[in-house]
Amino acid sequence: MEVSFIKKGYTFTEVIISITILTFISPFFIDIINKMISFPEYLTERQNFMGIIQLRRSLSLGIEHDINDFQVCMVYKDEMMCFEQYESNLIAHPGTQYFLVKVDDIVFSIIDDWLMIDYISNLKNYSYKLIKL
Amino acid sequence: MKKGNLIFIYLLIFTLFLNLVDINLKIFNHKYYEFYHSKSIINFSIIESNVLRQTIDKFYRYKIEDFILETDLGTVYIYYFDEIAYIKYDFTLPVYAKLEYDLVYNSCINYDLIPEALFPVVDKLNS
Numbered sequence: 001m002e003v004s005f006i007k008k009g010y011t012f013t014e015v016i017i018s019i020t021i022l023t024f025i026s027p028f029f030i031d032i033i034n035k036m037i038s039f040p041e042y043l044t045e046r047q048n049f050m051g052i053i054q055l056r057r058s059l060s061l062g063i064e065h066d067i068n069d070f071q072v073c074m075v076y077k078d079e080m081m082c083f084e085q086y087e088s089n090l091i092a093h094p095g096t097q098y099f100l101v102k103v104d105d106i107v108f109s110i111i112d113d114w115l116m117i118d119y120i121s122n123l124k125n126y127s128y129k130l131i132k133l
Numbered sequence: 134m135k136k137g138n139l140i141f142i143y144l145l146i147f148t149l150f151l152n153l154v155d156i157n158l159k160i161f162n163h164k165y166y167e168f169y170h171s172k173s174i175i176n177f178s179i180i181e182s183n184v185l186r187q188t189i190d191k192f193y194r195y196k197i198e199d200f201i202l203e204t205d206l207g208t209v210y211i212y213y214f215d216e217i218a219y220i221k222y223d224f225t226l227p228v229y230a231k232l233e234y235d236l237v238y239n240s241c242i243n244y245d246l247i248p249e250a251l252f253p254v255v256d257k258l259n260s
Binding site (some may be wrong): 052 | 153154160161167175179181183186193217232235238239240241242244257
């Protein structure tokens with residue numbers, strides 16, 4: 001008769017230790033997965049952050065700004081240039097330059113001599129100072 | 134299941150886990166870097182905007198005279214040469230720029246950040 005010494009199960013202590021380790025590790029995994037899920041939104045936010053800086057510079061280079069709620073026009077390179085929402089983007093025309101992507105409800109306003117822009121992106125409201133008029 | 138297969142599966146899962154950690158660290162680094170620098174980028178952008186507005190305004194009104202602006206980040210020097218304005222942002226890390234303006238059509242033509250070597254008034258600034 002042969003006696004087998006191969007263990008075919010886990011002791012109670014081993015199971016408890018495993019569960020304890022899992023408890024400590026699982027938030028890290030959840031955090032990783034959450035960050036990966038929200039990464040596209042983060043990329044959009046970052047793109048729009050840079051877009052606002054470019055928009056501010058472009059607006060600073062123009063003269064004779066004409067502003068209404070949904071559009072800002074100005075003279076640049078001896079041509080009229082306008083910034084407005086097209087589908088879900090803020091574009092400059094003439095041309096095809098995109099400044100903001102995946103945005104809605106873009107509104108321009110003047111507060112304390114500052115040209116402001118407000119928009120919604122990923123269900124969040126954003127408001128930025130652009131240029132001092 | 135053979136022991137070799139188990140080790141292979143374990144290694145595969147461990148590699149995937151390492152990839153996840155790597156991606157996560159990159160995201161974290163990007164976020165930290167941007168968070169750390171975003172305020173100074175915004176500050177610079179607003180100062181740059183103000184400088185450009187004043188520089189162009191002087192062209193627009195034909196009151197073309199060199200001027201200096203004091204800002205939170207440092208001093209900004211603006212030098213006019215005919216239809217070109219050279220701008221030095223004298224901050225912790227100096228930034229140089231060139232703005233071209235067309236006085237005939239009265240509008241800005243171009244604006245670019247330039248390397249220090251192309252900035253023509255460095256000697257004048259240092260003197």
